[in-house]
Amino acid sequence: MASIFVALSSSLILLVAFLVSAQLSHSHPLDSLTPDEIKQASAIIKSSNVLSSKTLAFHQISLHEPSKDAVLSWLENSKIEPLPPREAFAIARADAETHEILVSLTNKTILSQRIYTGAGFPILTGDEMKAANALPRKHKPFLDSIKRRGVEIDDVAFSTFTAGWFGEEGKNRRTIRVLAFHRGGSINIHVRPIEGIIIVVDLDKMEIVHYSDEGEVVVPKAEGTEYRGSRLKPPFVASVKPITIVQPHGHSFRVSGQEISWADWSFHLRHDVRAGIVISLASIFDINRGLSRRVLYKGHLSELFVPYMDPTNEWYYRTFFDAGEFGFGLSAVSLQRTVDCPPNAVFMDAYYADQDGNPVQIPDVLCVFERYAGDVAWRHTEVEASENETYVEVRPEVSLVVRMITTVGNYDNIVDWELKRSGSIKVQVALSGMLEGKATSYTHTDQIEEDIYGTLVAENTIAPNHDHFLAFYLDLDIDGRQNSFVKHKITKKRTDGSTPRKSYWTAVKEVAKTEMAARVNLNQPADLVIVNPQKKTKVGNLAGYRLIPGSPASSLLSDDDYPQIRAAFTNYQVWVTPYNQSEQWAGGLYAEHSHGDDTLYLWSNRDRDIENKDIVLWHVLGLHHIPSQEDYPVMPTISVGFELRPTNFFDNNAILKMKPEGPVILNCTSITTP
Numbered sequence: 001m002a003s004i005f006v007a008l009s010s011s012l013i014l015l016v017a018f019l020v021s022a023q024l025s026h027s028h029p030l031d032s033l034t035p036d037e038i039k040q041a042s043a044i045i046k047s048s049n050v051l052s053s054k055t056l057a058f059h060q061i062s063l064h065e066p067s068k069d070a071v072l073s074w075l076e077n078s079k080i081e082p083l084p085p086r087e088a089f090a091i092a093r094a095d096a097e098t099h100e101i102l103v104s105l106t107n108k109t110i111l112s113q114r115i116y117t118g119a120g121f122p123i124l125t126g127d128e129m130k131a132a133n134a135l136p137r138k139h140k141p142f143l144d145s146i147k148r149r150g151v152e153i154d155d156v157a158f159s160t161f162t163a164g165w166f167g168e169e170g171k172n173r174r175t176i177r178v179l180a181f182h183r184g185g186s187i188n189i190h191v192r193p194i195e196g197i198i199i200v201v202d203l204d205k206m207e208i209v210h211y212s213d214e215g216e217v218v219v220p221k222a223e224g225t226e227y228r229g230s231r232l233k234p235p236f237v238a239s240v241k242p243i244t245i246v247q248p249h250g251h252s253f254r255v256s257g258q259e260i261s262w263a264d265w266s267f268h269l270r271h272d273v274r275a276g277i278v279i280s281l282a283s284i285f286d287i288n289r290g291l292s293r294r295v296l297y298k299g300h301l302s303e304l305f306v307p308y309m310d311p312t313n314e315w316y317y318r319t320f321f322d323a324g325e326f327g328f329g330l331s332a333v334s335l336q337r338t339v340d341c342p343p344n345a346v347f348m349d350a351y352y353a354d355q356d357g358n359p360v361q362i363p364d365v366l367c368v369f370e371r372y373a374g375d376v377a378w379r380h381t382e383v384e385a386s387e388n389e390t391y392v393e394v395r396p397e398v399s400l401v402v403r404m405i406t407t408v409g410n411y412d413n414i415v416d417w418e419l420k421r422s423g424s425i426k427v428q429v430a431l432s433g434m435l436e437g438k439a440t441s442y443t444h445t446d447q448i449e450e451d452i453y454g455t456l457v458a459e460n461t462i463a464p465n466h467d468h469f470l471a472f473y474l475d476l477d478i479d480g481r482q483n484s485f486v487k488h489k490i491t492k493k494r495t496d497g498s499t500p501r502k503s504y505w506t507a508v509k510e511v512a513k514t515e516m517a518a519r520v521n522l523n524q525p526a527d528l529v530i531v532n533p534q535k536k537t538k539v540g541n542l543a544g545y546r547l548i549p550g551s552p553a554s555s556l557l558s559d560d561d562y563p564q565i566r567a568a569f570t571n572y573q574v575w576v577t578p579y580n581q582s583e584q585w586a587g588g589l590y591a592e593h594s595h596g597d598d599t600l601y602l603w604s605n606r607d608r609d610i611e612n613k614d615i616v617l618w619h620v621l622g623l624h625h626i627p628s629q630e631d632y633p634v635m636p637t638i639s640v641g642f643e644l645r646p647t648n649f650f651d652n653n654a655i656l657k658m659k660p661e662g663p664v665i666l667n668c669t670s671i672t673t674p
């Protein structure tokens, strides 16, 4: 009896211990820091004597990922090993210096701490941008300037603009420009700048260090800038009848902690303050082989570069790094249910650390949903197989989408990661929001004889030309870590004349041995494939995934121009580097005021071996934006994107055996044409 009691009670204790640990600990090594972990990390740092300065401000506290080895070994042991130690990486400013601190959350200690002495500064905090914006309100010369312009201070809004770097030597001051906008009569401030005023704020001193009024420029009128539905007056454009999106049996994906599985896919999802959506460990089940195969170890946005093409004194510095300067994830907004994401979406929150190291929630920052838009996954109508019969097979296209929206100042970026049942991963970024307007005295194009560096979109309003370059980090692990990058160059050939044909094209295969050979300008047609040289299909082709590039925009800035040096990752649209945990941010870890000494271009200049190695694919896409009147006063979405598509990865069409009935419920009224 006694021994049974002992056995029972110890298993009870075990069970209780298990439940407690299941509640307190993480289910996955790549899970985001919890609010408690953010608090713990900042408390450990604050209580250490190295960083007890009164000016201590946190710019970032986020998960320090365990090494790839540790994560993969944890996975391969069926997730039964204890989790690798939890660590937080913090970047803080204290006494005008940048500190990098690595904290062990497992042991509650500081593992390492160093002062960063190189060029560039961390992501700006929301608190300091707010504080900088408040300064001109109490600055007498500014109040005089707007008085002269006949603008009331209560009608002025402020916005912070990063100042870039233009060759200044030595250690930069952490300065930022503050711009004033007229909000009287409309909230569309971006097209109503109060120009001619230059305000520079030193963020460490939090004071105005330069003020000048270069003279009055007309402020564009409020008329025509309104976009709020509640304020717009009839007539309205034609309306359409309601459309419903219903999944009567619920959705088909499963969310377990931050792991998601859907159809044959499984992956881990995280929100990162800098990158936004981070998709890790994406694998797809192969029915022919009866096993799950890894495709992507990790993928996310690495940098977003937006240089304006107006070189004049008031505009030249506008060369923004939205991820590295403002935090693409930090600037993410709460999604509006049923409109930002469809009614069948599931939402997730995220947390970031504020300047004091306290966790702040961004509710509903990510959404996950199944998309069916009436599209076709594959089909065929066969009329020739039989004399009297026609065969038709069609499968509907249903995919899974993970979405986030980031609003950095005037622009809204809607980022979708879409997984298709065929094995494709599609990434799309849709841009919307406001143009950044420049005030002008012109009211009609007939008056203009000079280069205005943009388009006159309304009376007194120029929208300057600019680019949007998006760099994506894609650590593909095609069926294992050792991969190669293969270019199949589409090459024109002449025939030997033995048939009437004179020419054809063929794919000439070239394996990139080093980083230099993997830099690609997408002006020659080629299939760009990441393959696993160890894994072959039944008929002997190498298992691979190819990049179907998006709008391949190249930078037109000169190589010696400062913004181009800082954003040298835009020199090519495709790059491949050997995996290195510290090479993640294409424009450098410290992008704000950076000097371009930590970019993808410089890493790749080392020309390391990349053949049959653990490699990372980088894709830079984007668009040159010549604004048009339809982009004003708010721009309808315009999209750029790319696809990673299985290429001899499967032995045949991965969705051949998709059941014919499909998920579509047919109870709609059909339209009959008269």
Ligand SMILES: *[C@@H]1O[C@H](CO)[C@@H](O)[C@H](O)[C@H]1NC(C)=O
Pocket (backbone or CB within 6 Å): 085, 104, 106, 107
């Ligand atoms: C935690 O501390 C113990 C004892 O000092 C040490 O053995 C262990 O390696 C540490 N673990 C981590 C994750 O630092």
Ligand SMILES: *[C@@H]1O[C@H](CO)[C@@H](O)[C@H](O)[C@H]1NC(C)=O
Pocket (backbone or CB within 6 Å): 387, 388
């Ligand atoms: C097709 O239809 C014609 C006319 O009804 C018939 O003569 C013929 O045998 C059919 N062919 C086949 C293959 O069934």
Ligand SMILES: *[C@@H]1O[C@H](CO)[C@@H](O)[C@H](O)[C@H]1NC(C)=O
Pocket (backbone or CB within 6 Å): 580, 581, 582, 583, 603
């Ligand atoms: C990893 O990247 C960092 C930053 O570029 C570099 O200093 C380091 O040498 C790299 N390590 C290897 C093994 O290439």
Ligand SMILES: [Cu+2]
Pocket (backbone or CB within 6 Å): 466, 467, 468, 625
């Ligand atoms: Cu644009």
